[in-house]
Amino acid sequence: MASVLRPLAACSAAALVAWTTPAWAEQITFVSQGGAYQKAQTIAILDPAAKRLGITINQDSVPDAWPLMRSQVASGKPIWDVVDVATGFCLRGGEQGIVEKLDFSKMPNAAAMPEQYRSPWSVAYEFYSSVLAYGLKKYPDAAAAPKTWADFWDVKKFPGRRSLRNHPLATLEAALMADGVAPDKLYPLDVDRAFKKLEEIKPHITVWWTSGAQSAQLLNDGEVDMVMAWNGRVSALVKEGAKVTYTYNQGILQSTSLCILKGAPNLSTAVKFVNEAVEPVLQANLPLHIDYGPANPKAFDTKVIPAERVGQLPSAPANASRQALMSYAWWSSPAGEAAEKRWLSFVQK
Numbered sequence: 001m002a003s004v005l006r007p008l009a010a011c012s013a014a015a016l017v018a019w020t021t022p023a024w025a026e027q028i029t030f031v032s033q034g035g036a037y038q039k040a041q042t043i044a045i046l047d048p049a050a051k052r053l054g055i056t057i058n059q060d061s062v063p064d065a066w067p068l069m070r071s072q073v074a075s076g077k078p079i080w081d082v083v084d085v086a087t088g089f090c091l092r093g094g095e096q097g098i099v100e101k102l103d104f105s106k107m108p109n110a111a112a113m114p115e116q117y118r119s120p121w122s123v124a125y126e127f128y129s130s131v132l133a134y135g136l137k138k139y140p141d142a143a144a145a146p147k148t149w150a151d152f153w154d155v156k157k158f159p160g161r162r163s164l165r166n167h168p169l170a171t172l173e174a175a176l177m178a179d180g181v182a183p184d185k186l187y188p189l190d191v192d193r194a195f196k197k198l199e200e201i202k203p204h205i206t207v208w209w210t211s212g213a214q215s216a217q218l219l220n221d222g223e224v225d226m227v228m229a230w231n232g233r234v235s236a237l238v239k240e241g242a243k244v245t246y247t248y249n250q251g252i253l254q255s256t257s258l259c260i261l262k263g264a265p266n267l268s269t270a271v272k273f274v275n276e277a278v279e280p281v282l283q284a285n286l287p288l289h290i291d292y293g294p295a296n297p298k299a300f301d302t303k304v305i306p307a308e309r310v311g312q313l314p315s316a317p318a319n320a321s322r323q324a325l326m327s328y329a330w331w332s333s334p335a336g337e338a339a340e341k342r343w344l345s346f347v348q349k
Contacts, residue, residue: 026269027056028081034061037290041084041126044285049276055269065089069261073098078261081270084125088169090259091332094121099259100267107275113296116325122257123278124295126286127315129253129323130170133219133234133246134160134226146226148250149178153197155204160225162201163218166208168343169331170252171198173324174228177250183324191339195346208347219244231314232291251323253314255295287313 030046032038038061050057060080062068066089072078083090083099093099099121104111110123117124132152138160139145146158152174155162165171173186175197181190206224209215216233218224220242234246258277260270276282283294284304293315294300300310300317310316314323330336 025056026054026266027058028264028266028270028273029058029060029079030082030084030273031060031062031065031080032084033063033065037292040289040292041286044289045277045282048282048285049273049279053269053272053276055273057273066092069093069098070096073262076263078263078265080261081264081266082258082260082273084256084258087119087122087124087255087257087326087328088331090122090257091119091328093259093262094119095332098262100262100264102260102274103271106271109275109279109296112298113278117255117295119257119329122259123274124255125258125277126295127253127255127293127313127320129231129248129251129314129319130165130174130228131231131234131246131248131251132226133229133244135219135222135224136243136245137222138225145245147247149174150180152226152228153178153201155201158226161206161223162204163207163209163215163224163227164201164205165215165228166210166347168339170254170326171228172339173252173326174250175201177324183250183322186324187327187330188335189330189339191335191342195342198346235291235312248314248319249322251314251319252326253320253323254326255328257295293319 032041038059046057065083065085069083072080090099094101101120102123110118113123132146132149134146146152151158152162172189172191172194175194176186176190177183179193179197207218209218212230212233215227215229216237219227219229219234220237231246234244237244258274260267260274264270278296280296280298280302281304283296283299284302286292286294287305287309293313295315299305313319
């Protein structure tokens with residue numbers, strides 16, 4: 001059975017599921033962020049997985065699932081089964097008893113993935129990167145364009161208006177790389193050192209952006225000359241003919257992950273689905289429809305992804321090797337939570 005894409009209000013999802021699915025059929029309710037991303041994964045992963053497993057996948061779309069994850073579990077009667085959410089929320093959910101501990105003996109596809117791509121409660125689902133992007137009108141010569149975070153911080157050699165994300169995730173990592181820390185030596189983050197480096201660049205930041213759309217608009221409109229942005233936002237501009245580009249050098253490789261809500265109403269089916277969703281061929285389908293990289297490295301061995309396309313993806317081996325892999329375990333730790341709180345005072349003063 002194909003997956004069913006429709007926004008389900010939390011209060012009405014159970015009722016809707018009841019009349020769309022025969023009582024004897026296996027089903028799950030899958031939650032993601034909506035928009036072009038959820039449409040792409042429906043075509044690439046959800047519909048094929050539903051057909052392979054003979055199940056119905058009902059879908060919900062919410063931009064921020066974390067509060068509803070907590071409230072559903074607290075109610076004792078969760079409606080959702082599988083959630084596609086920022087990896088850090090899966091880890092916090094595991095630590096707080098909000099998501100199920102995964103049995104990888106029942107999930108061979110997930111178990112075969114790199115250890116750093118999974119946790120006791122989650123498995124990586126797709127990758128994106130925070131990258132250094134810049135306008136070609138300001139820096140038309142590739143040889144003389146900014147290529148590292150040290151270049152971004154160097155306002156004399158690379159004059160121009162700058163923008164960073166108004167959030168510590170990836171921003172602290174960029175600051176430390178600008179200060180000479182190697183991408184594979186970032187964690188545990190030296191938070192004092194990162195904020196000290198950020199104080200240097202703070203007077204030169206024109207805008208602290210708060211959404212991916214804003215970061216892309218700033219660059220496209222020429223309001224800033226260089227920006228930390230998500231690769232998919234910049235690549236979309238490139239496809240539209242905008243005079244902008246980006247580099248994966250010293251990018252910060254980030255992921256969303258799949259986790260299963262504690263007390264999920266369809267637990268056994270949810271386990272089967274998560275395993276199928278990270279199967280190499282289905283993973284390889286995703287970048288055919290959107291600018292995100294597969295989480296399962298074996299997707300690159302399937303030959304499903306054209307060679308030219310491989311080179312554009314954040315998780316392609318050649319690109320991943322140039323980047324820092326974000327440690328969600330560190331960000332979910334007390335030190336990471338303290339860094340997030342410290343960020344608020346940093347941007348407000």
